[in-house]
Amino acid sequence: MSDATRHSAPRTSLYTLSPLTKRRNATEKRFKVYGLIAISIGILALLVLLTSIFSNGRSAFMQTYVTLDVLLPAEKLDKNGNRDIEEMKAVSTFGYAPLITNALISRLDEIGFATDLKKKEIGAIVSKEAAAQLRNFVLANPDSLDTTVTFEFLAGGRIDGYMKGRVDHESAALDNKVSPEQLDIVDALIETGSLEKRFNWAFLTAPDASGQRPEAAGLGVAFLGSLYMMVVVLFLALPVGVAASIYLEEFSKQSRLTDIIEVNISNLAAVPSIVYGILGLAIFINFAGLPQSAPIVGGLVLTLMTLPTIIISTRASLKSVPPSIRDAALGVGASKMQTVFHHVLPLAAPGILTGTIIGLAQALGETAPLLLIGMVAFVREYPAGPPEGFFDPASALPVQVYNWTQRADPAFVERASGAIIVLLIFLILMNAVAVLLRRRFERRW
Amino acid sequence: MNDMRFMERAVDTDEIKFSARGVQVYYGDTHAIKDVDVDIQSKTVTAFIGPSGCGKSTFLRCLNRMNDTIDICRVEGDIRLDGEDIYNQKVDPVQLRAKVGMVFQKPNPFPKSIFDNIAYGPRIHGLAASKAELDDIVEKSLRRGAIWDEVKDRLQAPGTGLSGGQQQRLCIARAIATEPEVLLMDEPCSALDPIATAQVEELIDELRTQYSVVIVTHSMQQAARVSQKTAFFHLGNLVEFGETGHIFTNPVDHRTESYITGRIG
Ligand SMILES: Nc1ncnc2c1ncn2[C@@H]1O[C@H](COP(=O)(O)OP(=O)(O)OP(=O)(O)O)[C@@H](O)[C@H]1O
Numbered sequence: 001m002s003d004a005t006r007h008s009a010p011r012t013s014l015y016t017l018s019p020l021t022k023r024r025n026a027t028e029k030r031f032k033v034y035g036l037i038a039i040s041i042g043i044l045a046l047l048v049l050l051t052s053i054f055s056n057g058r059s060a061f062m063q064t065y066v067t068l069d070v071l072l073p074a075e076k077l078d079k080n081g082n083r084d085i086e087e088m089k090a091v092s093t094f095g096y097a098p099l100i101t102n103a104l105i106s107r108l109d110e111i112g113f114a115t116d117l118k119k120k121e122i123g124a125i126v127s128k129e130a131a132a133q134l135r136n137f138v139l140a141n142p143d144s145l146d147t148t149v150t151f152e153f154l155a156g157g158r159i160d161g162y163m164k165g166r167v168d169h170e171s172a173a174l175d176n177k178v179s180p181e182q183l184d185i186v187d188a189l190i191e192t193g194s195l196e197k198r199f200n201w202a203f204l205t206a207p208d209a210s211g212q213r214p215e216a217a218g219l220g221v222a223f224l225g226s227l228y229m230m231v232v233v234l235f236l237a238l239p240v241g242v243a244a245s246i247y248l249e250e251f252s253k254q255s256r257l258t259d260i261i262e263v264n265i266s267n268l269a270a271v272p273s274i275v276y277g278i279l280g281l282a283i284f285i286n287f288a289g290l291p292q293s294a295p296i297v298g299g300l301v302l303t304l305m306t307l308p309t310i311i312i313s314t315r316a317s318l319k320s321v322p323p324s325i326r327d328a329a330l331g332v333g334a335s336k337m338q339t340v341f342h343h344v345l346p347l348a349a350p351g352i353l354t355g356t357i358i359g360l361a362q363a364l365g366e367t368a369p370l371l372l373i374g375m376v377a378f379v380r381e382y383p384a385g386p387p388e389g390f391f392d393p394a395s396a397l398p399v400q401v402y403n404w405t406q407r408a409d410p411a412f413v414e415r416a417s418g419a420i421i422v423l424l425i426f427l428i429l430m431n432a433v434a435v436l437l438r439r440r441f442e443r444r445w
Numbered sequence: 446m447n448d449m450r451f452m453e454r455a456v457d458t459d460e461i462k463f464s465a466r467g468v469q470v471y472y473g474d475t476h477a478i479k480d481v482d483v484d485i486q487s488k489t490v491t492a493f494i495g496p497s498g499c500g501k502s503t504f505l506r507c508l509n510r511m512n513d514t515i516d517i518c519r520v521e522g523d524i525r526l527d528g529e530d531i532y533n534q535k536v537d538p539v540q541l542r543a544k545v546g547m548v549f550q551k552p553n554p555f556p557k558s559i560f561d562n563i564a565y566g567p568r569i570h571g572l573a574a575s576k577a578e579l580d581d582i583v584e585k586s587l588r589r590g591a592i593w594d595e596v597k598d599r600l601q602a603p604g605t606g607l608s609g610g611q612q613q614r615l616c617i618a619r620a621i622a623t624e625p626e627v628l629l630m631d632e633p634c635s636a637l638d639p640i641a642t643a644q645v646e647e648l649i650d651e652l653r654t655q656y657s658v659v660i661v662t663h664s665m666q667q668a669a670r671v672s673q674k675t676a677f678f679h680l681g682n683l684v685e686f687g688e689t690g691h692i693f694t695n696p697v698d699h700r701t702e703s704y705i706t707g708r709i710g
């Protein structure tokens with residue numbers, strides 16, 4: 001009976017699409033368009049973000065320098081004439097600043113540039129950092145006294161701004177920190193090659209500087225601090241997280257207790273990071289007595305924060321290893337431990353790596369908990385080499401960005417953007433390492 | 446079943462390898478094996494037959510304690526290997542599994558090279574003193590697994606890149622590489638063509654001279670060809686157990702008769 005009805009249905013050609021097929025194809029096409037739109041929006045947002053950061057931050061990697069020949073008079077810098085470093089230290093940077101100003105004035109005389117600016121205003125073209133640089137040089141090379149030495153000094157923040165188009169004669173007229181006449185001097189110096197813009201390694205290596213001298217501020221201490229923290233996180237969170245996951249996934253019997261642990265690990269992953277900061281403050285600083293602002297404390301806090309991420313992703317990748325592999329290993333008489341380490345872990349390694357890198361990347365960009373444990377402090381001293389350095393005060397890249405955006409001088413805006421670029425490059429490098437390692441593991445099918 | 450050619454029935458020995466008494470297996474609330482008593486002799490091929498889901502694999506996995514890996518599985522009763530209770534507290538299942546090898550129902554080669562698949566067992570049990578000895582074991586095992594000719598030129602290629610039937614023979618070779626005393630085979634020929642099947646059956650027959658082999662199969666012909674003893678399972682019960690020739694020509698239970706003549710299954 002049903003056969004009969006089927007046979008009586010009109011015969012259809014494969015060349016004409018049935019209404020059902022047409023509708024299905026239309027839905028599919030629409031879905032693809034939605035997907036494309038979503039991806040385009042994402043790419044567009046990323047492009048806007050990257051262009052704004054790069055256009056703001058690119059200039060932080062260039063800096064204006066003034067080249068000057070400075071005479072180092074012994075009667076001023078070493079009054080007792082015995083080249084005793086301890087006694088020479090009595091002369092502060094205020095004793096050195098006039099030397100630079102004099103050098104600049106004689107340079108202007110040389111090129112025949114006449115100005116009626118006061119001495120102090122001429123000296124302001126060079127950064128305040130220059131006097132410290134000169135003093136450090138003299139203290140390190142006492143023999144150079146009474147000779148003329150060629151130095152490259154940082155130009156002042158406003159002068160640097162002029163070179164980068166942030167300051168011009170009109171805005172200088174309204175600005176009490178720079179005058180149009182000073183800019184005229186700068187133009188003259190540029191022409192004679194005494195003043196130029198070049199790549200700014202100091203931005204990557206120098207420590208932070210005070211709010212008055214943005215031209216001298218660098219990322220060195222923050223970079224080291226972040227690096228130290230990542231080392232701590234990697235060496236604590238990875239083994240602890242992987243060991244915990246292996247135990248939970250492969251060894252422990254399913255029980256009430258493991259259920260509770262599992263739920264709590266998921267909960268921990270959702271705890272706001274600032275809470276970990278409070279926890280770190282209470283446990284590591286107040287209770288355990290570790291120093292404030294130290295990378296070890298930052299690293300420990302970030303480890304706590306990263307652990308749940310690593311555990312969750314590691315367990316997921318262990319779960320995805322087919323059980324037949326475990327059966328196969330156990331079947332030839334491998335122990336549980338051998339099964340896990342010889343067969344399961346290598347297969348889960350790419351997933352574990354991805355989870356770890358995501359965790360590390362999160363930790364690298366984390367700011368809030370670090371503010372609470374004092375890593376926001378103004379640190380000019382580099383932390384020492386690895387073992388002790390973990391206990392020395394340091395800063396961190398994201399905190400440095402936050403710090404610079406809080407400062408009044410507009411020159412810090414470009415530095416904050418520059419720091420973001422460095423942070424992003426750091427992240428990209430980490431991800432690249434992860435991809436390379438994944439390839440390594442996956443090539444073994 | 447006129448193509449059945451019964452094997453030489455002479456069982457070389459009466460020595461009992463495995464003896465199971467009152468074995469019960471539960472998966473949670475499911476009672477999968479119900480009060481099974483069976484004796485498996487050494488130097489004998491014992492076939493387990495029965496309809497799908499009757500508990501053949503489950504019982505087989507009791508013999509090398511692979512069921513330990515299933516959290517919800519519970520085994521009761523007494524299973525002895527050479528007179529020693531394998532579920533005794535003192536027994537390390539890892540040591541047991543080195544003696545009782547297993548070929549699984551689904552081929553499961555390690556995602557490593559063909560060479561490493563075979564060499565893994567001998568390596569962890571310290572069976573080879575040198576690289577040359579290991580090479581020797583690998584070649585011998587692959588030959589006995591009837592796969593040597595197909596893979597001898599690509600021992601470093603991944604084991605997972607072989608065809609299903611080749612993978613299964615690789616798994617058989619892997620299981621015999623560790624020189625077990627008992628070999629448990631769960632449908633080893635279900636993915637093999639008639640030629641490879643014949644080779645595996647030849648291997649089983651050869652293994653019988655030294656080891657005891659337990660084979661689960663859905664093919665009556667195969668059971669009849671390779672085994673000396675046959676056990677028929679039905680819904681978790683061991684319905685009938687005895688000489689293969691006897692079971693196939695003269696079954697006592699009507700369920701056995703219906704199954705081997707194709708009426709239940
Ligand atoms: N891991 C498990 N968890 C729960 N129940 C299981 C599990 N493994 C097997 N069972 C149940 O135990 C019973 C016996 O299964 P078993 O795998 O031993 O059957 P079998 O005889 O090997 O079947 P087949 O011939 O299809 O392989 C079945 O009812 C099955 O549903």
Ligand SMILES: [Mg+2]
Binds near residue numbers: 501502503550631
């Ligand atoms: Mg089965």
